[in-house]
Amino acid sequence: MEAALPLIPLLPLLGSALILLLGRRLPPAAPGLIATATVAASAAVCLALFPLSAGEGIRARLFVWIAAEGFAAPFGLLFDPLSAPMALMVTAVSALIHLYATGYMREDPSRVRFFVLFNLFVFAMLLIVLADNLAILFVGWEGVGFCSYALIGFWYREPKNAAAGQKAFLVTRVGDVFLLIAMLWLASDLGTLGIREINGAAPALPPDTATAIGVLLLLGAAGKSAQLPLMTWLPDAMAGPTPVSALIHAATMVTAGAYLLCRLNPLLLQSPAAAAAVAAIGALTALYAALSALFQREIKRVLAYSTMSQxxxxxxxxxxxxxxxxxxxxxxxxxxxxxxxxxAGCVIHLFGGENDITRMGGLKKTKRALFWLFVAGVLCLAGAPLTGGFFSKDAILLAALSRGGWFFALLFGLGIATALLTAVYSFRLLYLVFLGERRASPDAHPHSVPRAMTVPLWPLAALGLFGGLMNLPGGGLLDGWLLPLAAPPEPASHAAEWALAAAAALMVLAGWALAQRRYRGAAPAPETGAARAFRSGLFADELYQRALVRPFKAFSRFCRRVVDGRVIDGGLEGGARLLASSGGWLSRLSNGSVSRYRLALGLGLLGMLGWMMVSVLWP
Amino acid sequence: MNLVAFWIFGGTALLALVLCVTRRNAVHAVLYLLGAFLAIAAILFGLGAPLPAAWQVLVYAGAILVLFLFVLMTLHPPPAMKPRRARELVLPALVAAGNLAGALALVLAGSGGREGLPGYVLPPAALGRALFADAWIGVEAVSFLLLFAAVGAFWLGRREDPPKERP
Amino acid sequence: MNVPLEHALLLATAVFGIGLSCALIRRELLFVLLGVEIMLCAAGLALVAGSAAWRQPDGQVFWMLLLAIAAAEVAVGLSLLLHLHRRRRTGDVDELRSLRGE
Amino acid sequence: MTHADLLGALPTLALCAGALAVLVLGRLTRRRAVIEALAMLSIAAAALLAVLLPELPATAGGMFSPGGNGRLFVVFFSLLGAIAILASTRYGREHGFSTGEYDALILFACAGMCWLASAASAWGFVIGLSSFTLALYVLIAFARDGGAGSEAAAKYLSMGMIAGGMLAFGLALLYAAAGTLDLSRLASASSAGAAPPFSLLGMALVLAALAFKISLAPFHLWTPDVYQGAPAPVAGLLSGGSKAAVLAGLLVLLPAGAISGAVQKLLLALAALSLLWGTLAALRQTDLKRLLAYSSVVQMGTAAIGLLAGNRAGAQAVAFYLVFYGLAAAGSFAFLAALANTADEPERLEDLRGLGFRRPLVALGLAVCMLAFAGIPPTGGFFAKLQVFAAAVLAGQWEIAVAGVLAAFVSVAYYLRVIMLLYMSDEAAPERPRPHLAETLAVLLPALLLLLLGVAPGLLMDWIGAGM
Known part of the structure; x- marks a missing residue:
């Protein structure tokens, strides 16, 4: 049984290789089917192995991967109570999205490339989830980044899409740098990269080190999970095909950061300051993104900001x-x-490629089934009582409440305010898209929606609505399952639990009421200045452009011109002019490039000799 | 070697070298260099290296410099050394002078109170043994190096274009 | 008295410095080559002095090998000089400026 | 001369003998295919001998050590030579490299790199270095039309010979100070506290000369010009092979503790400056060869980080790094050679537009090389960088490791630009020749090896570990 563990990541990889090699020779539908089948098989293996993950879980050491002096990293997989449910979720949701993609991409000429990358992505994500040590996790981490880059820019002939892909890759790589530094630090202080070993040895770390590593991990997670301040790539990433948005930018990759912080939670909790920073960043991002989502006009951007918020x-x-x-x-x-x-992908299809929710509406009349599915999603997102989203959000808010102290009370306040905003924008979406009058331009030709695109929605709706059963308050299944890894939540008083549930329900109702008053039937009012600010994500991009990109470009221009060309015949010429003190005497240092190179050689040598003199005189 | 003799030859070599590197006429420069090499050969002899001294005369002065002269004579028209304006020279000259001063200072920094070199003379036979018995692989490698240098020099220096490949 | 090692090295360093200056300052490829010959000659001087100081043949053996390498380098250098004179009509390294960034 | 001496020298002798045979054959036939076949045969013989020969003790007057990593690098440089020859099958024919000299010089350059990599003494080091440098001077100017090649060769030669003189004089001073030519004893004697000041002068000269050879800033200014002017297959050998050989020759110094004190500080400064300068300059390049030149400055700065670790772990990391770097450089230049026509090579970045669709295989190879340069898994570049950084961090060199991580991060921007252009729309791009089998192989072979190094780096690490 245990031997089957490597199959979980390997099956999608195999699918990817198969499609790459044979894709063009097989019938047009084959790539999608192979991709779906391999991921579904992987989910089945995951389910079959699930009982083995109880308690300590199982580890599979495949081979020695890195054996450098100082630290070693075997290629190993870890299937424990944390990774098992995550892996099951990733494979199951991916299988459904793959199925959807077979319908969505059915006429795209580059299907083969798409499914190769799509399956490769699942493989990389499973590496993150099942990694036994941080080196493997990092490989998966970079792998999802690369697949995401290639998939966002999938329709690369549009420069905007290619640019969005590149932006996503670069911004998430900023986070990767921090993660890599944290890894190196851990390797140097603990001598291991194994996740379990790190968590075990974490109490031995000095407090300052623990804080620094915690903050580095937070920044790494922020890049991948689009949290403040590295969040700007996610809304742009919606340029990719919808299945990509669904799989990568909603269900899996963006949650990798959160998963990392859960995975290394014992390490993180060594430093209360770092843990508090994580919580604060989370709460602030939740609020920021919810505010931004409220004013978006593109359906996928609303969902993107809501992902960020969640x-x-x-x-x-x-x-x-x-x-x-x-x-x-x-x-x-x-x-x-x-x-x-x-x-949303179906909706966009039905409006003939229209993305703007102010030009939708009235879809309920023609597509009842889709409407009810969407309602289920919206209820979960808004956290309507008894849906999965209600219980899971409450569990987090309850944890914040039961910590006590003004700081956590503040975070709780942010969380509850976000819950209200979430309800508002969820219902806004519902009203603008499905209810009221149809506002689409008459020349929009609806595409048909193939069955493959609607079938996967049903199980997801069921899972979303009844997911709460996994972890009902007061001794939930999942909490019990995670006992070997994480301390159970502190038991809160029942009064607090009920009060919180009531407050959350109230927020949903209030949000609904607000959205109904504002958006029911009426066409959206023209945008105010404040709304525009929120729509652009509080000008975050602009800010980055001004604060970072432009100075960086200017600096590199400066360096190319000055350092490469003029330091030698400019700056030094200036110095020489001072020496010669007869202005204009040395208008040019030399008029030939080899002379310039030789001069640089001489100067470099001079610097070295000077340093050697210094080290002789002052040893 | 007597210290006075050493510095007489050394001074001669330095003077000749300075004259060599400042000439505009390349032939003159090569001739000054010849003088410097001969003075250095005398120093080598004095430092207990008779065979290198002889080779210094034979190969450096006799072969390499003659090669320089030979190439100079082949060039038509002979290379014109353009006069250079002093201002172009100031910075490179400063850098070079700085390097020279820094290097000399580093050598001087450790000197003082040292004894003279022991009277050590390596006879040619012993050098030959060391060269061909112990360092034989280096000799072989260098012989390949010379061969391929000749091949390369031949290729670069040939006048006509290479023959076309037969299909 | 006999020559101290430092004196020999001082002379070698001076010779090297003159050669380096020539190679760094002069623009004609021919003089660059001459400068390099002077530098190698200085290296030979230091090797022989070292050989005497440590009373062992290694330095002189290295000197012999270096001599052959110098000969090989000068042969290639001079033939490149000829090549440049024939094809580019110049022996001045500073006149070669068609390869450069924008 | 003993039996063991001869055995140890056999692999490089095979290369030299092959070079001679090719030279003679070039007089007898004008068919490049025959000449190339013979050259490949001798390369294969050298690599096989290096793998098959039993482990031998250091021999040959202590000049070269035939065991351990010397043999690994024989295989590696043979591979680079093979890639260069494969990449120039059509290129050479179209540029008039028809006689045997070209392939003979490539073989001899490989032999010189092997000598340098296995040098155990100062003279072995100088002989190896001069051998391949000399061959490269000629190879760069091999196209005798007086075009860019001869200019590049003149630039490389005038700078390289100065550096050669500095190296020789520096080593001579070190010898005078230490009384030995054995590299590791030389290094440990010179870094000892009692070393006379003139040995510091020697150290500075040697370091400057080597920094020139491996293009560390500020000694790197020649690099873009020379890469741009050299024929693409030769530039691959120059970029991948010569730099790797110099660093490989230095590895023997690390366990001896040579990188310490003032030298360590200098190397640190060079590495930091290279990371900064190379990165910033590379961002603005529009010519692939010049981009690769600045990228090599950054890559060598990164490799220097491994040297700074100054211990066995650092040496192993650098050895791995060199293999990855050499392969990626050879693959990238082989791509340029494979798509070159008689007039030019597709070196302007704009020329790359759409090649990902019209020439998918070689473009894929280039893309893999770029990903490897950028250090993205699952290529070997990721491991190479990870190990170098880890070695530096474990040795307490925090700051420079972080600088390296940052440089690697920024480098993604310019490597990715190449990949993006490959897979962008291809309106009005000039037609490029269709690469044939040998050329495709020359690009794909390094790419596949890079992927293999990423998936199973243990294969190479074990080999490196066994050699040290």
Missing amino acids: VGYMLLGAGLGAVGAALFHLIVHAFFKALLFMA
């Missing part, structure tokens, strides 16, 4: 040490967000 909740949970709650929310969110994205 991942913020997960970080909040991880920062509070409520691993169970964070994982719970992660899984449930994956279900309903995939549902919403895929439904």
Whole structure:
């Protein structure tokens, strides 16, 4: 049985290789079917092995991968109570999205490339989830980044898409740098990269080191999970095909950061300051993204910001040490967000490629089934009582509330405010897209929606609505399952639990009421200045452009011109002019490039000799 | 070697070298270099290296410099050394002078109170044994190096274009 | 008295410095080659002095090998000089400026 | 001369003998295919001998050590030579490299690199270095039309010979100070506290000369010009082979503790400056060869980080790094050679537009090489960088490791630009020749090996570990 563990990641890889090699020779539908079948098989293996993950779980050491002096990293997989549910979720949701993609991409000429990358992505994601040590996790981490880059820019002939892909890759790589530094630090201080070993040895770390590593991990996670301040790539990433948005930018890759923080939670909790920073970043991102989502006009951008906001909740949970709650929310969110994205893809198809929700409306009359599916997704997102989203969000908020102290009370306040905003924008979406009058331009030709695109929505809706059963408050299944890894949540008083549930329900109702008043039937009002600010994500891109990109470009221009060309015949010429003190005497240092190179050689040598003199005189 | 003799030859070599590197006429420069090499050969002899001294005369002065002269004579028209304006020279000259001063200072920094070199003379036979018995692989490698240098020099220096490949 | 090692090295360094200056300052490829010959000659001087100081043949053996390498380098260098004179009509390294960034 | 001496020298002798045979054959036939076949045969013989020969003790007057990593590098440089020859099958024919000299010089350059990599003494080091440098001077100017090649060769030669003189004089001073030519004893004697100041002068000269050879800033200014002017297959050998050989020759110094004190500080400064300068300059390049030149500055700065670790772990990391770097450089230049026509090579970045669709195989090879340069898994580049950084961090060289990580991060921007252009729309791009089998192989072979190094780096690490 245990020997089957490597199959979980290898099956999607195999699918990818098969499609790459044979894809063009097989009938047009084959790539999609192979991709779906391999991922589904992987999910089946995952399910079959699930019982083995109880308690300590199982580890598979495949081969020695890196054996450098100082640290070693075997190529090993870890299937424990944390990774098993995550892997099951990833494979199951991916299988459904793959099925959807077979319909969505059915007429695209580059299907083969798409499914190769799509399967490769699942492989990389499973590496992150099942990694036994941080080196492997990092390989998966970079792998999902690369696949995401290639898939966002999938329709690369449009320069905007290619640019979005590149942006996503570069911004997430900023985070990767921090993760890599954290890894190196851990390797140097603990001498191991094994996840379990790190968590075990974490108490031995000095507090300052633990804080620094915690902050580095937070920045790494922020890049991948689109949290403040590295969040700007996610809305742009919606340039990719909808299945990509559903799989990568909702269900799996963006949650990798939250998963990392759960995975290394014992390490993170060594430093209360770092943990608090994680929680604060999570709460602030949740609020920021919810505000931005409220004013978006493109359906996929609304969902993108809402993803950012929900991942913020997960970080909040991880920062509070409520691993169970964070994982719970992660899984449930994956279900309903995939549902919403895929439904949005159907909606866009039905409006003939229209993306702007102010030009939709009235879809309920023609597509009842899709409407009810969307309602299920919206209810989960808004956290309507008894849906999965309700329980998972409450679990996180309860963890914040039961910590006590003004700081966590503040975070709780942010969380509850976000819950209200979430309800508003979810229902806004519902009203603008499905209810009221049809506002689409008459010349928009609806595409047909193939069955493959609607079938996967049903199980996701069911999972989203009833996902709460996994972890009902008061001794939930998932919390119990995670006992070997994470301390159970502190038991809160029943009064607090009920009060919180009531408050959350109230928020949903209030949000619904607000959205109904504002958006029911009426065409959206023209945009105000404040709304525009929120729509652009509080000008985050602009800010980055001004604060970072432009100075960086200017600096590199400066360096190319000055350092490469003029330091030698400019700066030094200036110095020489001072020496010669007869202005204009040395208008040019030399008029030939080899002379310039020789001069640089001489100068470099001079610097070295000077340094050697210094080291002789002052040893 | 007597210290006075050493510095007489050394001074001669330095003077000739300075004259060599400042000439505009390349032939003159090569001739000054010849003088410097001969003075250095005398120093080598004095430092207990008779065979290198002889080779210094034979190969450096006799072969390499003659090769220089030979190439100079082949060039038509002979290379014109353009006069250079002093201002172009200031910075490179400063850098070069700085390097020279730094290097000399580093050598001087450790000197003082040292004894003279022991009277050590390596006879040619012993050198030959060391060269061909112990360092034989280096000799072989260098012989290949010379061969391929000749091949390369031949290729670069040939006048006509290479023959076309037969299909 | 006999020559101290430092004196021999001082002379070698001076010779090297003159050669380096020539190779760094002069623009004609021919003089660059001459400068390099002077530098190698200085290296030979230091090797022989070292050989005497340590009373062992290694330095002189290295000197012999270096001599052959110098000969090989000068042969290639001079033939490149000829090549440049024939094809580019110049022996001045600073006149070669068609390869450069924008 | 003993039996063991001869055995140890056999692999490089096979290369030299092959070079001679090719030279003679070039007089007898004008068919490049025959000449190339013979050259490949001798390369294969050298690599096989290096693998099959039993482990031998250091011999030959201590000049070269035939065991351990010397043999690994024989295989590696043979591979680079093979890639260069494969990449110039059509290129050579179209540029008039028809006689045997070209392939003979490539073989001899490989032999010189092997000598340098296995040098155990200062003279072995100088002989190896001069051998391949000399061959490269000629190879760069091999196209005798007086075009860019001869200019590049003149630039490389005038700078390279100065550096050669500095190296020789520096080693002579070190010898005078230490009384030995054995590299590791030389190094440990010179870095000892009691070393006279003139040995510091020697160290500075040697370091400057080597920094020139491996293009560390500020000694790198020649690099872009020379890469641009050299024929693409030769530039691959120059970029991948010569730099790797110099660093490989230095590895023997690390366990001896040579990188310490003032030298360590200098190397640190060079590495930091290279990372900064190379990265910033590379961002603005529009010519692939010049881009690769600046990228080599950054890559060598990164390799220097491994040297700074100054211990066995650092040496192993650098050895791995060299293999990855050499392969990626050879693959990239082989791509240029494979798509070159008689007039030019597709070196302007704009020329790359759409080649990903019209020439998918070689473009894929280039893309893999770029990913490897950028250090993205699952290529060997990721491991190479990870190990170098880890070695530096474990040795307490925090700051420079972080600088390396940052440079690697920024480098993604310019490597990715190449990949993006390959897979962009291809309106009005000039037609490029269709690469034939040998050329495709020359690009794909390094790419596949890079992927293999990423998936199973243990294969190479074990070999390196066994050699040290």
